Amino acid sequence: MPVVVIFFAFWLLPMAWLVALPAQKGWSTYFAIFTHPKYWLSLMNTVGLSLLVTAFTLALGGAVGIFLARYKFVGRGALLSLLTLPLSFPGVIIGFFMILLGGRQGLIADLSEALGAGRLTLAYGFTGLFLAYLYFSLPRSIATYTAAAEKMDLALEEAAKTMGATRYAIMRDVWIPELAPTTFACAAIVFATSMGAFGTAFTLATKFEVLPITIYTEFTNYANFALAASLSMALGLVTWLVMYVARRYTDSAPVAV
Protein backbone atom coordinates (compact mmCIF):
# COMPACT_ATOMS: atom_id res chain seq x y z
CA MET A 1 0.00 0.00 0.00
CA PRO A 2 1.38 3.37 -1.01
CA VAL A 3 0.20 4.96 2.23
CA VAL A 4 2.51 2.73 4.20
CA VAL A 5 5.44 3.70 1.97
CA ILE A 6 4.74 7.43 2.18
CA PHE A 7 4.08 7.28 5.87
CA PHE A 8 7.18 5.30 6.70
CA ALA A 9 9.52 7.18 4.38
CA PHE A 10 8.38 10.69 5.14
CA TRP A 11 7.12 10.52 8.65
CA LEU A 12 8.22 7.50 10.65
CA LEU A 13 11.80 7.44 9.38
CA PRO A 14 12.37 11.19 9.91
CA MET A 15 10.71 10.96 13.32
CA ALA A 16 12.89 8.02 14.32
CA TRP A 17 15.87 10.08 13.22
CA LEU A 18 14.66 12.97 15.32
CA VAL A 19 14.22 10.72 18.33
CA ALA A 20 17.69 9.21 17.90
CA LEU A 21 19.51 12.46 17.27
CA PRO A 22 19.93 13.76 20.84
CA ALA A 23 21.76 10.55 21.76
CA GLN A 24 24.78 11.74 19.76
CA LYS A 25 25.26 14.57 22.20
CA GLY A 26 24.92 12.30 25.21
CA TRP A 27 21.89 10.94 26.99
CA SER A 28 21.50 14.01 29.14
CA THR A 29 20.32 15.92 26.06
CA TYR A 30 17.01 14.07 26.29
CA PHE A 31 16.37 15.57 29.68
CA ALA A 32 17.53 19.09 28.87
CA ILE A 33 13.96 20.31 29.23
CA PHE A 34 13.92 19.20 32.87
CA THR A 35 17.48 20.06 33.80
CA HIS A 36 17.98 23.37 32.07
CA PRO A 37 16.02 26.19 33.79
CA LYS A 38 15.65 28.17 30.56
CA TYR A 39 13.91 25.36 28.69
CA TRP A 40 11.88 24.32 31.71
CA LEU A 41 10.62 27.90 32.00
CA SER A 42 9.73 27.91 28.33
CA LEU A 43 7.76 24.66 28.73
CA MET A 44 5.96 25.98 31.80
CA ASN A 45 5.17 29.23 29.98
CA THR A 46 3.64 27.28 27.13
CA VAL A 47 1.65 24.91 29.34
CA GLY A 48 0.40 27.77 31.54
CA LEU A 49 -0.60 29.91 28.55
CA SER A 50 -2.33 26.99 26.85
CA LEU A 51 -4.26 26.06 29.99
CA LEU A 52 -5.43 29.64 30.50
CA VAL A 53 -6.41 29.98 26.83
CA THR A 54 -8.28 26.65 26.99
CA ALA A 55 -10.24 27.71 30.07
CA PHE A 56 -11.28 31.05 28.58
CA THR A 57 -12.03 29.54 25.17
CA LEU A 58 -14.33 26.92 26.65
CA ALA A 59 -16.21 29.37 28.87
CA LEU A 60 -16.69 32.00 26.14
CA GLY A 61 -17.23 29.49 23.34
CA GLY A 62 -19.78 27.64 25.47
CA ALA A 63 -21.72 30.84 26.22
CA VAL A 64 -21.74 31.95 22.57
CA GLY A 65 -22.56 28.45 21.37
CA ILE A 66 -25.57 28.09 23.68
CA PHE A 67 -26.79 31.55 22.74
CA LEU A 68 -26.50 30.89 19.00
CA ALA A 69 -28.14 27.47 19.33
CA ARG A 70 -31.13 28.82 21.29
CA TYR A 71 -31.99 32.14 19.75
CA LYS A 72 -32.82 32.17 16.08
CA PHE A 73 -32.49 35.78 15.02
CA VAL A 74 -32.07 37.42 11.63
CA GLY A 75 -28.50 37.09 10.45
CA ARG A 76 -27.70 34.27 12.86
CA GLY A 77 -26.34 32.03 10.10
CA ALA A 78 -24.21 34.87 8.76
CA LEU A 79 -22.91 35.67 12.24
CA LEU A 80 -22.01 32.03 12.86
CA SER A 81 -20.09 31.80 9.59
CA LEU A 82 -18.29 35.09 10.33
CA LEU A 83 -17.33 33.85 13.79
CA THR A 84 -16.00 30.56 12.44
CA LEU A 85 -14.23 32.18 9.49
CA PRO A 86 -10.86 32.46 11.29
CA LEU A 87 -10.66 28.64 11.36
CA SER A 88 -9.14 28.91 7.89
CA PHE A 89 -6.69 31.75 8.73
CA PRO A 90 -3.03 30.84 9.04
CA GLY A 91 -1.60 31.61 12.50
CA VAL A 92 0.57 34.39 11.09
CA ILE A 93 -2.51 36.41 10.13
CA ILE A 94 -3.76 36.23 13.69
CA GLY A 95 -0.41 37.46 14.98
CA PHE A 96 -0.70 40.35 12.56
CA PHE A 97 -4.25 41.08 13.78
CA MET A 98 -2.82 41.47 17.29
CA ILE A 99 -0.24 43.93 15.99
CA LEU A 100 -3.03 45.97 14.38
CA LEU A 101 -4.99 45.80 17.62
CA GLY A 102 -2.36 46.20 20.31
CA GLY A 103 0.87 47.09 18.52
CA ARG A 104 2.75 50.39 18.44
CA GLN A 105 0.44 51.85 15.79
CA GLY A 106 -2.49 49.81 17.04
CA LEU A 107 -6.09 50.63 17.84
CA ILE A 108 -5.63 50.17 21.60
CA ALA A 109 -2.66 52.56 21.56
CA ASP A 110 -4.81 55.18 19.79
CA LEU A 111 -7.64 54.69 22.27
CA SER A 112 -5.45 54.83 25.36
CA GLU A 113 -3.73 57.96 24.05
CA ALA A 114 -7.09 59.62 23.50
CA LEU A 115 -7.99 58.76 27.09
CA GLY A 116 -4.74 60.34 28.26
CA ALA A 117 -3.07 57.13 29.39
CA GLY A 118 -0.22 57.21 26.90
CA ARG A 119 0.27 54.79 24.02
CA LEU A 120 -0.42 51.34 25.40
CA THR A 121 1.19 48.40 23.59
CA LEU A 122 0.29 44.93 24.71
CA ALA A 123 0.80 42.94 21.51
CA TYR A 124 4.35 41.81 22.19
CA GLY A 125 3.95 40.53 25.74
CA PHE A 126 1.88 37.91 27.50
CA THR A 127 -1.44 39.74 26.98
CA GLY A 128 -0.97 39.95 23.23
CA LEU A 129 -0.10 36.30 22.97
CA PHE A 130 -3.04 35.33 25.18
CA LEU A 131 -5.51 37.37 23.10
CA ALA A 132 -4.10 36.01 19.84
CA TYR A 133 -4.37 32.40 21.04
CA LEU A 134 -7.89 33.12 22.24
CA TYR A 135 -8.65 34.50 18.77
CA PHE A 136 -7.66 31.36 16.93
CA SER A 137 -9.21 29.00 19.51
CA LEU A 138 -12.63 30.64 19.84
CA PRO A 139 -13.99 29.81 16.35
CA ARG A 140 -13.42 26.10 16.89
CA SER A 141 -15.15 26.07 20.27
CA ILE A 142 -18.02 28.25 19.01
CA ALA A 143 -18.66 25.92 16.06
CA THR A 144 -18.42 22.84 18.26
CA TYR A 145 -20.60 24.14 21.09
CA THR A 146 -23.25 25.53 18.74
CA ALA A 147 -23.60 22.12 17.10
CA ALA A 148 -23.65 20.34 20.47
CA ALA A 149 -26.07 22.76 22.14
CA GLU A 150 -28.53 22.38 19.26
CA LYS A 151 -28.77 18.70 20.14
CA MET A 152 -29.27 19.35 23.85
CA ASP A 153 -32.48 18.07 25.39
CA LEU A 154 -34.66 21.10 26.09
CA ALA A 155 -37.05 19.11 28.30
CA LEU A 156 -34.49 18.79 31.07
CA GLU A 157 -33.99 22.50 31.20
CA GLU A 158 -37.71 23.21 31.09
CA ALA A 159 -38.25 20.76 33.93
CA ALA A 160 -35.55 22.40 36.00
CA LYS A 161 -37.09 25.82 35.34
CA THR A 162 -40.61 24.80 36.33
CA MET A 163 -39.20 23.40 39.54
CA GLY A 164 -37.76 26.81 40.24
CA ALA A 165 -34.10 26.31 39.44
CA THR A 166 -32.08 29.49 39.16
CA ARG A 167 -30.06 30.31 36.05
CA TYR A 168 -26.90 29.40 37.88
CA ALA A 169 -28.33 26.05 38.96
CA ILE A 170 -29.36 25.30 35.37
CA MET A 171 -25.88 26.09 34.15
CA ARG A 172 -24.30 23.91 36.83
CA ASP A 173 -26.71 20.96 36.77
CA VAL A 174 -27.95 20.86 33.17
CA TRP A 175 -25.68 22.65 30.73
CA ILE A 176 -22.29 21.66 32.09
CA PRO A 177 -23.03 17.92 32.52
CA GLU A 178 -24.83 17.70 29.17
CA LEU A 179 -22.00 19.37 27.32
CA ALA A 180 -19.26 17.56 29.24
CA PRO A 181 -18.15 15.20 26.41
CA THR A 182 -17.97 18.14 24.00
CA THR A 183 -16.05 20.18 26.55
CA PHE A 184 -13.54 17.43 27.11
CA ALA A 185 -12.92 16.79 23.42
CA CYS A 186 -12.79 20.48 22.57
CA ALA A 187 -10.43 21.22 25.48
CA ALA A 188 -7.95 18.63 24.22
CA ILE A 189 -7.87 20.08 20.71
CA VAL A 190 -7.64 23.69 21.89
CA PHE A 191 -4.87 22.84 24.34
CA ALA A 192 -2.90 20.84 21.76
CA THR A 193 -3.26 23.57 19.14
CA SER A 194 -2.10 26.22 21.59
CA MET A 195 0.91 24.14 22.63
CA GLY A 196 2.08 23.67 19.06
CA ALA A 197 1.13 27.09 17.64
CA PHE A 198 4.14 28.66 16.04
CA GLY A 199 3.03 31.17 13.41
CA THR A 200 1.27 33.51 15.80
CA ALA A 201 4.10 33.80 18.33
CA PHE A 202 6.56 34.06 15.44
CA THR A 203 4.77 37.06 13.92
CA LEU A 204 4.49 38.80 17.27
CA ALA A 205 8.23 38.20 17.96
CA THR A 206 7.01 37.95 21.48
CA LYS A 207 8.98 38.62 24.64
CA PHE A 208 7.07 35.89 26.42
CA GLU A 209 8.97 32.83 25.25
CA VAL A 210 6.96 29.76 24.26
CA LEU A 211 8.40 26.35 23.44
CA PRO A 212 7.89 26.34 19.64
CA ILE A 213 9.84 29.61 19.44
CA THR A 214 12.58 28.21 21.69
CA ILE A 215 12.90 25.17 19.40
CA TYR A 216 13.00 27.34 16.32
CA THR A 217 15.67 29.62 17.79
CA GLU A 218 17.83 26.68 18.87
CA PHE A 219 17.55 25.21 15.40
CA THR A 220 18.10 28.28 13.21
CA ASN A 221 20.13 30.70 15.33
CA TYR A 222 22.36 28.28 17.21
CA ALA A 223 22.22 25.28 14.82
CA ASN A 224 21.77 23.16 17.93
CA PHE A 225 19.98 20.30 16.15
CA ALA A 226 20.20 17.72 18.93
CA LEU A 227 18.68 20.06 21.49
CA ALA A 228 15.97 21.23 19.08
CA ALA A 229 15.11 17.59 18.44
CA SER A 230 14.95 16.83 22.15
CA LEU A 231 12.68 19.81 22.83
CA SER A 232 10.42 18.92 19.88
CA MET A 233 10.04 15.45 21.32
CA ALA A 234 8.98 16.88 24.67
CA LEU A 235 6.46 19.15 22.95
CA GLY A 236 5.20 16.31 20.76
CA LEU A 237 4.82 13.99 23.74
CA VAL A 238 2.77 16.47 25.75
CA THR A 239 0.35 17.23 22.90
CA TRP A 240 0.07 13.61 21.80
CA LEU A 241 -0.65 12.49 25.35
CA VAL A 242 -3.43 15.04 25.79
CA MET A 243 -5.02 14.07 22.46
CA TYR A 244 -4.67 10.38 23.26
CA VAL A 245 -6.36 10.68 26.65
CA ALA A 246 -9.16 12.74 25.14
CA ARG A 247 -9.70 10.22 22.34
CA ARG A 248 -9.83 7.39 24.84
CA TYR A 249 -12.56 8.96 26.92
CA THR A 250 -14.70 10.84 24.43
CA ASP A 251 -15.24 8.64 21.46
CA SER A 252 -18.46 10.22 20.35
CA ALA A 253 -18.08 13.98 20.70
CA PRO A 254 -17.28 15.59 17.35
CA VAL A 255 -15.13 18.70 17.26
CA ALA A 256 -14.90 21.17 14.40
CA VAL A 257 -11.49 20.95 12.76
Next chain:
Amino acid sequence: MIGQRAPRQFPFMLAILTALVTLFMLIPMALSITAGLVNNYSQGLASGLTTRWLEQVWEGYGDTLVWSLTIASLCALITIVVGVPCAYALARTQARWARLFEELLTLPVAVPGLATGLALILVYGQFRSFRQSFLFILVGHVVFTLPFVVRTVSSAFANRELIALEEAARTLGAGFTRRLLGVLIPAVMPAIIASALMVFTLSVGEFNLTWMLHTPLTRTLPVGLADSYASMRIEVGSAYTLIFFIVVLPLLWALQAIANEVQKRYGT
Protein backbone atom coordinates in the same frame (compact mmCIF):
# COMPACT_ATOMS: atom_id res chain seq x y z
CA MET B 1 -50.49 25.93 35.12
CA ILE B 2 -50.31 22.35 33.92
CA GLY B 3 -48.99 22.00 30.42
CA GLN B 4 -47.81 25.58 30.30
CA ARG B 5 -44.20 26.18 29.42
CA ALA B 6 -42.00 27.92 31.88
CA PRO B 7 -41.61 31.56 30.87
CA ARG B 8 -38.57 32.05 28.73
CA GLN B 9 -36.41 34.93 29.75
CA PHE B 10 -33.95 36.49 27.40
CA PRO B 11 -30.48 35.62 28.71
CA PHE B 12 -28.79 39.01 28.87
CA MET B 13 -25.50 37.63 30.14
CA LEU B 14 -25.19 35.28 27.16
CA ALA B 15 -26.22 38.01 24.73
CA ILE B 16 -23.64 40.43 26.11
CA LEU B 17 -20.89 37.81 26.01
CA THR B 18 -21.83 36.93 22.44
CA ALA B 19 -21.73 40.59 21.43
CA LEU B 20 -18.31 41.08 23.07
CA VAL B 21 -16.87 37.97 21.44
CA THR B 22 -18.27 39.08 18.08
CA LEU B 23 -16.59 42.48 18.43
CA PHE B 24 -13.33 40.83 19.43
CA MET B 25 -13.47 38.58 16.37
CA LEU B 26 -14.58 41.18 13.83
CA ILE B 27 -12.61 44.32 14.78
CA PRO B 28 -9.21 42.91 13.72
CA MET B 29 -10.64 41.78 10.38
CA ALA B 30 -12.12 45.24 9.77
CA LEU B 31 -8.87 46.92 10.84
CA SER B 32 -6.77 44.87 8.47
CA ILE B 33 -9.13 45.43 5.53
CA THR B 34 -9.06 49.22 5.97
CA ALA B 35 -5.32 49.29 6.63
CA GLY B 36 -4.68 47.59 3.29
CA LEU B 37 -6.66 50.19 1.37
CA VAL B 38 -5.61 53.52 2.90
CA ASN B 39 -2.61 55.59 1.79
CA ASN B 40 -1.24 55.94 5.28
CA TYR B 41 -2.25 53.74 8.17
CA SER B 42 -1.41 56.14 10.99
CA GLN B 43 -3.55 58.86 9.40
CA GLY B 44 -6.36 56.42 8.71
CA LEU B 45 -9.14 56.98 6.18
CA ALA B 46 -8.31 60.71 6.03
CA SER B 47 -5.25 59.91 3.90
CA GLY B 48 -7.51 58.56 1.14
CA LEU B 49 -8.05 55.16 -0.40
CA THR B 50 -5.61 53.47 -2.75
CA THR B 51 -4.97 50.17 -4.45
CA ARG B 52 -1.23 50.70 -4.74
CA TRP B 53 -0.41 48.43 -1.78
CA LEU B 54 -2.47 45.68 -3.37
CA GLU B 55 -0.55 46.13 -6.62
CA GLN B 56 2.76 46.09 -4.79
CA VAL B 57 1.83 42.83 -3.07
CA TRP B 58 0.63 41.32 -6.33
CA GLU B 59 3.97 42.06 -7.97
CA GLY B 60 6.12 40.95 -5.07
CA TYR B 61 4.18 37.97 -3.77
CA GLY B 62 1.70 36.96 -6.51
CA ASP B 63 3.58 33.73 -7.14
CA THR B 64 3.11 32.58 -3.52
CA LEU B 65 -0.62 32.55 -4.11
CA VAL B 66 -0.31 30.46 -7.26
CA TRP B 67 2.04 28.02 -5.54
CA SER B 68 -0.16 27.69 -2.48
CA LEU B 69 -3.20 26.83 -4.58
CA THR B 70 -1.17 24.40 -6.70
CA ILE B 71 0.27 22.63 -3.67
CA ALA B 72 -3.12 22.48 -1.97
CA SER B 73 -4.79 20.95 -5.07
CA LEU B 74 -2.02 18.43 -5.59
CA CYS B 75 -2.05 17.60 -1.90
CA ALA B 76 -5.80 16.95 -1.96
CA LEU B 77 -5.44 14.82 -5.09
CA ILE B 78 -2.55 12.74 -3.71
CA THR B 79 -4.08 12.18 -0.28
CA ILE B 80 -7.35 11.02 -1.88
CA VAL B 81 -5.71 8.68 -4.39
CA VAL B 82 -3.44 7.21 -1.74
CA GLY B 83 -5.68 7.51 1.29
CA VAL B 84 -8.95 6.01 0.04
CA PRO B 85 -7.58 2.49 -0.69
CA CYS B 86 -5.87 2.54 2.70
CA ALA B 87 -9.11 3.62 4.38
CA TYR B 88 -10.89 0.71 2.69
CA ALA B 89 -8.26 -1.78 3.81
CA LEU B 90 -8.34 -0.49 7.38
CA ALA B 91 -12.15 -0.58 7.52
CA ARG B 92 -12.30 -4.20 6.28
CA THR B 93 -9.66 -5.80 8.45
CA GLN B 94 -9.72 -6.66 12.12
CA ALA B 95 -6.01 -7.44 12.30
CA ARG B 96 -4.02 -6.00 15.15
CA TRP B 97 -1.44 -4.38 12.83
CA ALA B 98 -4.27 -2.41 11.23
CA ARG B 99 -5.33 -0.94 14.60
CA LEU B 100 -1.71 -0.21 15.40
CA PHE B 101 -1.23 1.50 12.05
CA GLU B 102 -4.39 3.55 12.62
CA GLU B 103 -2.99 4.69 15.94
CA LEU B 104 0.37 5.55 14.35
CA LEU B 105 -1.38 7.49 11.64
CA THR B 106 -2.89 9.91 14.15
CA LEU B 107 0.58 10.92 15.27
CA PRO B 108 1.39 13.44 12.52
CA VAL B 109 -1.69 15.38 13.60
CA ALA B 110 -0.86 15.32 17.30
CA VAL B 111 2.84 16.05 16.93
CA PRO B 112 3.41 19.77 16.21
CA GLY B 113 4.23 20.64 12.60
CA LEU B 114 7.46 22.21 13.77
CA ALA B 115 8.77 18.81 14.91
CA THR B 116 7.71 17.11 11.67
CA GLY B 117 9.38 19.87 9.67
CA LEU B 118 12.56 19.52 11.69
CA ALA B 119 12.59 15.76 11.19
CA LEU B 120 12.10 16.05 7.43
CA ILE B 121 14.95 18.55 7.14
CA LEU B 122 17.30 16.41 9.21
CA VAL B 123 16.76 13.38 6.99
CA TYR B 124 16.14 14.83 3.53
CA GLY B 125 17.80 18.24 3.84
CA GLN B 126 20.98 16.89 2.28
CA PHE B 127 19.26 16.09 -1.03
CA ARG B 128 19.75 19.51 -2.53
CA SER B 129 17.41 19.46 -5.51
CA PHE B 130 14.61 17.88 -3.47
CA ARG B 131 15.17 20.28 -0.59
CA GLN B 132 15.01 23.29 -2.91
CA SER B 133 11.87 22.29 -4.80
CA PHE B 134 8.22 22.75 -3.96
CA LEU B 135 8.04 18.97 -3.81
CA PHE B 136 9.61 19.14 -0.35
CA ILE B 137 6.76 21.30 0.94
CA LEU B 138 4.21 19.11 -0.85
CA VAL B 139 5.56 15.99 0.88
CA GLY B 140 5.26 17.70 4.26
CA HIS B 141 1.67 18.71 3.56
CA VAL B 142 0.75 15.22 2.34
CA VAL B 143 2.11 13.58 5.49
CA PHE B 144 0.33 16.09 7.69
CA THR B 145 -3.07 15.84 5.95
CA LEU B 146 -3.17 12.15 5.03
CA PRO B 147 -4.45 11.06 8.47
CA PHE B 148 -7.54 13.26 8.11
CA VAL B 149 -8.48 11.58 4.82
CA VAL B 150 -7.84 8.06 6.06
CA ARG B 151 -9.81 8.58 9.25
CA THR B 152 -12.81 10.31 7.65
CA VAL B 153 -13.14 7.93 4.70
CA SER B 154 -12.40 4.85 6.78
CA SER B 155 -15.29 5.58 9.13
CA ALA B 156 -17.54 6.00 6.07
CA PHE B 157 -16.41 2.60 4.75
CA ALA B 158 -17.05 1.04 8.17
CA ASN B 159 -20.76 1.92 7.96
CA ARG B 160 -22.79 -1.24 8.76
CA GLU B 161 -25.33 -0.71 6.00
CA LEU B 162 -22.57 -0.29 3.48
CA ILE B 163 -20.95 -3.54 4.58
CA ALA B 164 -24.32 -5.29 4.14
CA LEU B 165 -24.81 -3.67 0.73
CA GLU B 166 -21.37 -4.72 -0.42
CA GLU B 167 -22.07 -8.24 0.82
CA ALA B 168 -25.35 -8.30 -1.10
CA ALA B 169 -23.61 -7.13 -4.26
CA ARG B 170 -21.00 -9.83 -3.79
CA THR B 171 -23.57 -12.63 -3.39
CA LEU B 172 -25.28 -11.36 -6.53
CA GLY B 173 -22.02 -11.99 -8.34
CA ALA B 174 -20.56 -8.50 -8.61
CA GLY B 175 -16.78 -8.51 -8.93
CA PHE B 176 -14.58 -6.12 -7.00
CA THR B 177 -14.42 -3.48 -9.73
CA ARG B 178 -18.18 -3.61 -10.09
CA ARG B 179 -18.69 -3.28 -6.31
CA LEU B 180 -16.13 -0.51 -6.14
CA LEU B 181 -17.70 1.63 -8.86
CA GLY B 182 -21.34 0.72 -8.24
CA VAL B 183 -21.53 0.55 -4.46
CA LEU B 184 -18.47 1.65 -2.55
CA ILE B 185 -17.37 4.84 -4.28
CA PRO B 186 -20.86 6.40 -4.52
CA ALA B 187 -21.50 5.56 -0.87
CA VAL B 188 -18.34 7.21 0.46
CA MET B 189 -18.33 10.09 -2.03
CA PRO B 190 -19.52 12.67 0.53
CA ALA B 191 -16.72 11.62 2.91
CA ILE B 192 -14.16 11.83 0.10
CA ILE B 193 -15.32 15.30 -0.95
CA ALA B 194 -15.43 16.52 2.64
CA SER B 195 -11.94 15.29 3.40
CA ALA B 196 -10.54 16.68 0.14
CA LEU B 197 -11.95 20.05 1.13
CA MET B 198 -10.42 19.76 4.59
CA VAL B 199 -7.03 18.86 3.12
CA PHE B 200 -7.19 21.80 0.74
CA THR B 201 -8.05 24.20 3.56
CA LEU B 202 -5.37 22.85 5.88
CA SER B 203 -2.74 22.97 3.14
CA VAL B 204 -3.50 26.55 2.08
CA GLY B 205 -3.22 27.78 5.67
CA GLU B 206 -0.34 25.58 6.84
CA PHE B 207 2.54 27.57 8.33
CA ASN B 208 4.19 25.71 11.24
CA LEU B 209 5.54 22.97 9.00
CA THR B 210 5.95 25.03 5.84
CA TRP B 211 8.08 27.71 7.48
CA MET B 212 10.66 25.05 8.32
CA LEU B 213 10.54 23.51 4.84
CA HIS B 214 10.53 26.63 2.68
CA THR B 215 13.50 28.24 0.94
CA PRO B 216 13.69 31.83 -0.38
CA LEU B 217 12.62 30.47 -3.77
CA THR B 218 9.90 28.16 -2.55
CA ARG B 219 7.36 30.22 -0.67
CA THR B 220 3.69 29.59 -0.06
CA LEU B 221 1.06 32.15 0.86
CA PRO B 222 1.42 31.97 4.67
CA VAL B 223 5.23 32.07 4.33
CA GLY B 224 4.95 35.18 2.15
CA LEU B 225 2.58 36.72 4.67
CA ALA B 226 5.03 36.17 7.54
CA ASP B 227 7.78 37.65 5.41
CA SER B 228 5.76 40.76 4.56
CA TYR B 229 4.75 41.25 8.22
CA ALA B 230 8.36 41.15 9.27
CA SER B 231 9.91 43.28 6.55
CA MET B 232 7.28 45.50 4.93
CA ARG B 233 5.25 48.45 6.11
CA ILE B 234 1.99 47.76 7.85
CA GLU B 235 -0.11 48.78 4.80
CA VAL B 236 1.61 46.15 2.64
CA GLY B 237 1.05 43.43 5.23
CA SER B 238 -2.60 44.42 5.42
CA ALA B 239 -3.00 44.48 1.64
CA TYR B 240 -1.49 41.01 1.48
CA THR B 241 -3.90 39.79 4.14
CA LEU B 242 -6.70 41.36 2.10
CA ILE B 243 -5.60 39.38 -0.94
CA PHE B 244 -5.83 36.24 1.17
CA PHE B 245 -9.39 37.22 2.09
CA ILE B 246 -10.40 38.12 -1.46
CA VAL B 247 -8.93 35.11 -3.26
CA VAL B 248 -8.80 32.25 -0.80
CA LEU B 249 -11.94 32.68 1.29
CA PRO B 250 -14.46 32.77 -1.62
CA LEU B 251 -12.68 29.75 -3.06
CA LEU B 252 -13.05 27.87 0.21
CA TRP B 253 -16.71 28.90 0.43
CA ALA B 254 -17.36 27.71 -3.11
CA LEU B 255 -15.74 24.36 -2.34
CA GLN B 256 -17.77 24.12 0.86
CA ALA B 257 -20.96 24.79 -1.10
CA ILE B 258 -20.06 22.03 -3.57
CA ALA B 259 -19.36 19.66 -0.69
CA ASN B 260 -22.72 20.49 0.91
CA GLU B 261 -24.47 19.90 -2.41
CA VAL B 262 -22.83 16.49 -2.77
CA GLN B 263 -23.72 15.71 0.83
CA LYS B 264 -27.36 16.59 0.12
CA ARG B 265 -27.55 14.54 -3.03
CA TYR B 266 -25.69 11.41 -1.97
CA GLY B 267 -25.59 11.67 1.80
CA THR B 268 -27.75 9.43 3.90
